[in-house]
Amino acid sequence: MKNIYKIKFHPLFYIVVVISILTGHFNEFSLFLLIIIIHEFGHIISGILFKWRIKQINILPFGAITIFDEGLTKPLFEEFIIAIMGPIFQIIVYNVLKSNYDVKSIHYSLLFFNLLPIVPLDGAKIMNILLNVFFPFKKSLLLTIVISVIWLSVLTFLLLINKLNLLFLLILFFLLARVYKELKSHQFIVHKFLYERFYLPKKYRHTKMLNGVDVTKMYKDHNHIFKVNNICYTEHEILRKMFDFKGKL
Amino acid sequence: MFSKRHALIFLSKILFCTIITLGILICIKASPTFKTNFYQQVFERHISFAEINKVYEKYAGFSIPFKDLFIKDVEPVFNENLTYHDKSKYLDGVKLTVDENYLVPTLTEGLVIFVGEKDNYGKTVIISGSNGIDVWYSNLDNPAIGLYENVQKGDLVGSAKDNYIYLVFKKDGQVLNYEEYL
Numbered sequence: 321m322k323n324i325y326k327i328k329f330h331p332l333f334y335i336v337v338v339i340s341i342l343t344g345h346f347n348e349f350s351l352f353l354l355i356i357i358i359h360e361f362g363h364i365i366s367g368i369l370f371k372w373r374i375k376q377i378n379i380l381p382f383g384a385i386t387i388f389d390e391g392l393t394k395p396l397f398e399e400f401i402i403a404i405m406g407p408i409f410q411i412i413v414y415n416v417l418k419s420n421y422d423v424k425s426i427h428y429s430l431l432f433f434n435l436l437p438i439v440p441l442d443g444a445k446i447m448n449i450l451l452n453v454f455f456p457f458k459k460s461l462l463l464t465i466v467i468s469v470i471w472l473s474v475l476t477f478l479l480l481i482n483k484l485n486l487l488f489l490l491i492l493f494f495l496l497a498r499v500y501k502e503l504k505s506h507q508f509i510v511h512k513f514l515y516e517r518f519y520l521p522k523k524y525r526h527t528k529m530l531n532g533v534d535v536t537k538m539y540k541d542h543n544h545i546f547k548v549n550n551i552c553y554t555e556h557e558i559l560r561k562m563f564d565f566k567g568k569l
Numbered sequence: 570m571f572s573k574r575h576a577l578i579f580l581s582k583i584l585f586c587t588i589i590t591l592g593i594l595i596c597i598k599a600s601p602t603f604k605t606n607f608y609q610q611v612f613e614r615h616i617s618f619a620e621i622n623k624v625y626e627k628y629a630g631f632s633i634p635f636k637d638l639f640i641k642d643v644e645p646v647f648n649e650n651l652t653y654h655d656k657s658k659y660l661d662g663v664k665l666t667v668d669e670n671y672l673v674p675t676l677t678e679g680l681v682i683f684v685g686e687k688d689n690y691g692k693t694v695i696i697s698g699s700n701g702i703d704v705w706y707s708n709l710d711n712p713a714i715g716l717y718e719n720v721q722k723g724d725l726v727g728s729a730k731d732n733y734i735y736l737v738f739k740k741d742g743q744v745l746n747y748e749e750y751l
Contacts, residue, residue, distance in 0.1 A: 336632075343625050343632045344618030344680040347717050352633055382634040429635035485630030 327377045332490065336381040351423050355410065355430055360384045362409025366402045382491050383430070385440055392457075392513045393522060396449055396541045403445040407431055436475065439468045440498045458510045458536040465506060468499045510536060518559040533558060613742025615697070619679040622719075623699040648723040649674040656751070660689060662705065662737030663747040671729040673706055676750070678722045684712050690735050694726050702750065707735035 340349035360377060363386045367374060375389035388402075414427045435443040444464055451460035472495055479488045502509075514535055527543040535558060538544055544555040597604045625632060651674055655666035667673075675696060682703070683695035690707035694714065697703050709727040714720060738745040 336634075339625070340632050342616070342618065343622035344717070344719060345622070345633050348633045348636060348719075352635070426633075426635055433635060483630055486628075487630065487632070487634045491634070 326374055327379065330378060330380045332381045333379055336487070348426075351421060352426050352430075355414075355423060355426055356384050358413045359406045359410040359430070359434070360386055362405040362407070363402055365409070366405040370398045370402065372398075372402070380494070382487060382494075383434070383441075391516050391520070392509070393516045393520060393540070396452060400446065400449045403442055403449065406442055407434060436471055437464070437467050438472050438475070438495050438499065439464065439502050440495070444468055452540045456537045456539050457513050458506075461506055461509060465499065465503050468502070472496065472499055513540075514538070514559060515563060517555065518563045521556060535559060535562065609742045613739075615682065617697060617701050619697050619699040619719075620701050622680070647672070647674065647725040650723065651676055656747075658747075659735055660737075661739075661744045662707075662735050663751065664733055664735050666733050667729055669729075669732045670710065671732070671734070673709065673726040673729055673734055674723045675706075675720050675726055676704055676722070677702075678720060679704075681714055681716055681718050681720060684714070684716050690737075691730060692727075696720060696726075701740055702745065703739045704750075705735070705737035705739070707737070708733060 337349065340346055356379070364374065364377070367386070367388055372394070373389040374386065376387045378385045378387065410427065410431060414423065417423065418427075434441050435446075437443040437447045444467075447467065448460060448464045451463055454460075455463065472492075475495075476492055479485070479492065517538065524541050524543050526541070527545060528539055529545050529547060530537050531547050533546060533548055538555070546553045546555070546558050593607070597607060622632070649672070653665040653667050657664050677696070677698035677700065679696045679698040681694060682697045683693065685693065687693040687705070687707060690705070692709045692712060693705055693707040694709060694712050695703055695705050706726045708730050710730040712727040713725045714727070720726075736747060736751070738747055738750045
């Protein structure tokens with residue numbers, strides 16, 4: 321139970337709690353919190369099953385995000401199961417609870433919102449994993465960001481044509497900030513991926529042959545052989561030019 | 570473990586609470602006006618959640634994220650106006666003669682703050698309305714709503730026992746004239 325210290329509440333969360341108490345909706349807010357915790361529990365249980373380390377569980381005013389401490393080179397299968405277990409666990413527990421608690425709209429709305437492909441949400445994670453099966457790491461990262469921006473605009477439009485809601489505005493700002501941050505730091509993320517590939521090499525089941533020396537064409541979950549002028553180089557040799565300084569720094 | 574300092578702080582807190590309690594009890598015994606004022610402040614006044622909710626929803630929309638966003642919860646199946654045959658004064662409120670086992674609807678929207686038995690009134694549901702006025706729906710057979718649920722105007726409160734119900738209108742513990750609110 322020492323993991324309990326990893327749960328962190330965002331400051332805005334406390335404000336939303338106070339607002340929900342003062343407006344007399346404490347009952348509904350606790351149900352909302354319950355659904356969020358159940359959802360995160362799905363992620364946490366599957367993470368523990370795969371022996372991933374949990375870094376932090378951030379509880380925001382409109383949802384929660386589990387941050388694992390495992391880097392960018394974990395197998396795609398494990399990532400997929402962990403990402404999908406959140407919604408699935410939520411669905412299973414909802415079907416058990418629905419006869420006793422009035423959570424229909426909260427559950428379905430949360431499910432639908434979470435599966436939207438906008439960056440910190442589960443939908444974007446799952447889509448990113450699927451893209452990584454077909455495209456190189458950098459390309460799928462950029463595609464995820466582009467799709468996030470498109471869907472974020474759709475969501476903004478949908479929510480602005482309805483009556484003004486303070487909480488939705490909060491959610492939109494949060495998502496916008498995260499998508500922007502991801503866009504600004506995508507170079508850094510690609511670099512971090514290559515760094516982990518060099519310093520923590522793993523053996524994967526499949527191998528890909530790449531022409532040229534462009535490391536940004538590397539795939540997740542594959543070993544690579546680079547072919548330059550009919551000579552084949554391993555991944556490690558090519559990456560060494562980027563990372564191995566040998567005292568020349 | 571507990572140091573002497575912790576024990577002293579704890580004892581002084583207990584002493585402080587005892588002093589306040591005994592002081593208030595003495596004042597209640599000594600002065601009847603203090604007693605009525607004190608009881609009214611402590612037992613009758615409450616934060617008017619429904620009023621705050623109304624103001625909040627006017628400017629900032631619903632306070633729970635995602636509720637009623639893409640799909641709605643239970644659709645209202647009961648939406649009636651309160652009709653009665655006869656009315657007469659009863660204690661703090663009014664006695665309304667209605668049909669046998671009449672399904673009582675709410676008069677205003679608000680938050681349910683009490684479900685239980687009240688002396689001389691029977692099974693009661695108190696709803697705190699968004700205009701700051703508490704309405705008691707008494708002599709019910711079976712309350713159909715739970716504590717701290719939000720209700721809309723015209724929602725079902727419960728079925729009347731026999732053929733009459735009592736209504737009491739109060740604001741901050743002061744009984745109001747039922748004629749103005751019926």
